[in-house]
Structures are given as structure tokens and as C-alpha cells.
Amino acid sequence: MTQKGLSDFFSKYMGTSSVFKNKAVLQSAHTPDTILHRDKEITAIASILAPSLRLDKPSNIFIYGKAGCGKTLSARHVTKEIEKHAVNNNINLRVLYINCKLKKIADTEYRLIAQLSREYGKAIPPTGLPTDEVYKTFHNAVDSSKGINIIILDEVDELVKKVGDEILYNLTRINDELKNSKISLIGISNDMVFLEALDPRVRSSLSEEEIMFAPYNALQLQDILIQRAKEAFKEGSIQAGVIEKCAAYAAREHGDARRCMELLRVAGEIAERNNFDKVAIEHIDSADEKIERDRLMVILTTQPKQSQATLYSIVSISIGNKGNIFTGDVYELYKGICTRIGLRPLTQRRVSDIIAELDMLGIINVKVISKGRYGRTREISLSVPGTATPRIKRILEDALSL
């Protein structure tokens, strides 16, 4: 594009009307004023937390349910309201929200406690201090707050998976040592079976109350979408049937409202970019494709070299043969690739873990099978359609500069 062309482009862009009124409404960070189809759950959380307004320690709550079914939203909504009430009535109540999945912020014991302490205004260095020192700081900070402290641990399962359940035990036990304050925990997890894997002592104290969030069905998703779309889009900029299709797509994927809204947002962006004044049904299809493509691209390019090399060898083998792929084959080829690009090959033990990680990311499918006399191994298959494999291979070749 020439510079003149660029200027034309921008003025034309300014001239075209957007289909959006307020795109932020469709972003996952947005909190709507009213939460649809979660009345029962919200009331349940509220009634459990209510004693805190009388300075009694409310029970710990464990909330679980699939992704994008309103767990975090509901918990934050209730705690925000309760905080408001506390302020109005001069009650010393504090709500801390921590997302345990956030890398470099709260994904280890040290970081979580440090982050919590920071919420109380204590400066904690990112590393270098002994963990019990940080615990002490946190303990003092909480105790001097003299009130009820509700700590929301979002995606606790991720934390526990990484560092074990000891941290939860420590947190629940802190109450015994606090003189002036009390801590209540709200654990939020996507993982349904997470609780069963916990130490029984931790389990019983963390889940004094349990609340299950069922996934939204297609109709509920429609309601939610209509509510958001009203705010997000200009009137009349959505074709009939778009919302329904969007909801149906997401309902198929475990009723994930977050994904549903992303779908609608991206569809809107696609419509806009192609100078449509309405979001049409076919834009949903393109959006679905684009989201999937982008997700894959991000995963592929952000993986460490070792994972990329492992995946590359899996992809290479899968292109050649239609049969099954086993760990041993992958490792052999992987070693070859490593020497070719000057990478120090890892041990098979580690590569085995990397394969499991790739499975978790959803790029490959892995099944542990026993071939009888011929040993036990992982049967690996790509979980992306065969038509996409050459593209993946090219991306990885680029990334590895092969």
C-alpha cells in the first residue's frame, strides 16, 4: 500500500460505520449488571457468606463447574455486593481475588502468599525470601486487618496440580493462629474430580460448602447473548438466526458462555472488516475457524523449542503413515531433529512428559496402550484435521528454522 493509499484507507475506515456499539461488553473481563440463569447459585453463595456481615466466619466454599459457566462471575458479583454492604455498615470485611493460574503471579506457594500480602499493602520481593518469612508477613497483615477476609482462589486446581495441596492446608490452618481476624476461602475449579484427589483433611475444610455450576444449555446461552449483544452491537446489525447459531455452537462445546461471546465478537470483527453492515450467519462459521486457527498458531509459536521439535517429529511421522504413532518412534526422530538443528536432545523420560503436555494442550490425542509382549506405550494421533497438518509442519519448520 502506498502512503497515499494508506491515508485513503484510514479515512475510508473512519467513514465506515462499525457494527459495534461497545465491543468491550463481549470481552471476558466485562461484568454485566445482571447475571442470567444463575439465581439459585448466587443465592446459595450469598447465604453462605452472609454471616460475615455479623463478623462471623463464613464457611469455606468450593465452587466447581465447566469453563465459562459463570462461576467466577457469580462469586465476584456476590462478594462485590457484600463488600458494598460492609462498607455502608462499617464492617471490617475484605475480599481478595486471586487467579492461581496466572503465570508469574500466583502459580506457586511463594507467589500466591506474596501476592496476597501485597493486597494488604506489604511489599514482597518476587524471589529471594524464605517462604515462611512471607507467610509470617501475610499472617501479620491479615491479623492486623481485624475483620473477616474472604479469599477467592480462582482455578485452585491448577495451583494444587503444580505445587500440591499443602498450601491449602496451610491457608485453612492459618485461622487457628489468627487472633483478631478470620479467613474464609472460596475455591473455584473447572476440574470436577479435583476434590477427590485432595488430602482428606484439606478436602473437608475447603469444601464445607459445595456449589456445582451446571453448564448453560443453548436456550440460556441465547438469553445471555441477547443481553450482551444489545449492549455490544448497534441496533439491527445482527442478522436473524446469528445469535441462535452462536449459542448452538457453544452449547455443543459444553455450554461455554465465554467462548460463545468470543465467537460473536470475532464474527462481528469479520463482518466489519469485510464492510458488511450486518453480522451474518456465515460470519459465525468463519469466526469459529479463525478462533481455532489463531489458538493453534499461538500454541505452536509460543511452545519452547523442545516441545516444537517433539511435535514436529510427531507431525512428520503422521504425514508419512496412516498407522499408529508410538513414543519410541517419536523419540528416535526427535533425536535426529535435535542434532540437525543443534539442540541438545532431552532424555526419553522428559520427552514422554512433553508428549503428555501436548496432549493437554489439545494438539494431539494420546492413549496409553499395551502391546502385550511388545511393551506399553502411548498411541499418538494428531487432533487437528489432516488438511491442517502441512500448515502446522510449515509453521514448526519456520519456528525451528529447519
Next chain:
DNA sequence: GTCAATTCACATGAAAGAGACCACGGTCTAGTG
């Protein structure tokens, strides 16, 4: 033919090491009055 033992090729767990990053306190050094 039947049944238990064996065997393979990894899976899976636990522990520990390497190297990067960081805080903190003590020591050294150069600049200043």
C-alpha cells in the same frame, strides 16, 4: 487347550541437580569535606 509366569517398552513417581534470578548483609573503594 488351559493357565500361570514371563517379558517388553515404555508409563509414572520421586528426588535431586543445574542454572537463572533475586534479596540481603558485609566488605572494599573512590570521592568528598
Next chain:
DNA sequence: CTAGACCGTGGTCTCTTTCATGTGAATTGACGA
């Protein structure tokens, strides 16, 4: 005398290796019908 540079120690964190143990069905081989 003092501020800043520079070390050594001790801590976390991530990625990895090493060592050890587990696993499930095909295969094998002894046994009896």
C-alpha cells in the same frame, strides 16, 4: 566519612536428569486331558 560497587550466602523457580517402580496383554512353557 559516606555512597556505591562488589562479593558471598541463602533463598525461589523452572527445566531436566537419574533412579526406581509400575503396568497390561502377547507370548511362552509346563501341565493335564
